[in-house]
Amino acid sequence: MKQKEFNIPFSGLKQGKHNFNFEIDNTFFDSFGYDDFNSANIQLNVVLNKMTTIMELDFKASGYVNVNCDITSEPYDQEITSALELVVKFGEEYNDEDDEILILPHGEHQLNISQYAYEMLVLSVPQKRVHPGIEDGTLQSEVLDKLQELQPKEKRNDKEENDPRWDELKKLLTDK
Template sequence: MKFWKTFDIEVIKFREGQHEIDFEIGDSFFQHFEDNEILEKGNLTTRVIMDKGVNVIELTFHIQGTVQLTCDRSLEVFDHPLDITEKMIYKYGSEEQEIDENVYMITRDTPSINVAQLIYEYILLALPAKKIHPDYRNELDDEDFDGEGGFVYFDEDQEEFEEEEDVKEEEETPKPIDPRWEQLLKLKNKEQS
């Protein structure tokens, strides 16, 4: 219980205007989240800039430091740097409820806002999908982009040109079409007409 209280911002005590609140994030922080299987250690500082207005409280989170990750490839532990800036808006209303992922409604007599869960989520969202030790990143760049799973970009003119070429080919040599593609083509043609 004491842990959670250290991440309370007692908004009711602050006057309107801008205020800065700092939080230190150490290894023990990550142990308080049950669903945590990725992070166990980290050394981060979170500066929350609170802009308190008449009808809204805007919190800007700036999180900096390192977290310890395990490489997906070598299983070696390494420090991953983080530098995150996120915003959360609290609007005054009749009840406490989440409006969307960046806006939350609170009542005027809400004494405090606990930011521990937000900080934890911002850190998790900033982690890379592939956790690769810095020693192996250059090797992985060469392997990952061998043509499979890459993105291909082309503009509409190119698409029209290719469609014209496809029509010419179909006129010359009719080929059986996969029924799934046939359904998609019908939908596409229906949209265009």
């Protein structure tokens, strides 16, 4: 779904660099049917460099998304930063098969960047989401306590581990 607020009208712009700023929250991701984020607060800055025959777009995003930890399911804020460069050329027909080059038909006067922003932001979140409290040991959670409880115990002593069936086989090795 293309969101109108992410349209960049380039036809009336002079040659040179132009800044566009966007605030992205969870409604942006909901419009794409993406519900992995509990909430989002991201600032997206797009610099459009308009030249005679092409345009260059430089995307930079920073902020956070609230996600659930893969280990404990505890929600936490995951910081994200991301960047993307896109070259826009003009041709006979629309073509977005290349990730870095977009071809717009002659006569277009605006560009919708929502799909590029969406892909850039979703891919900037780590594949494995681990609460920072797990790594530094500050997170207190019932799930972590249960995982600790279910962790395999260390070997207590050798006598409990001796199995009489194996003892007989070990004698065969020493009898040689």
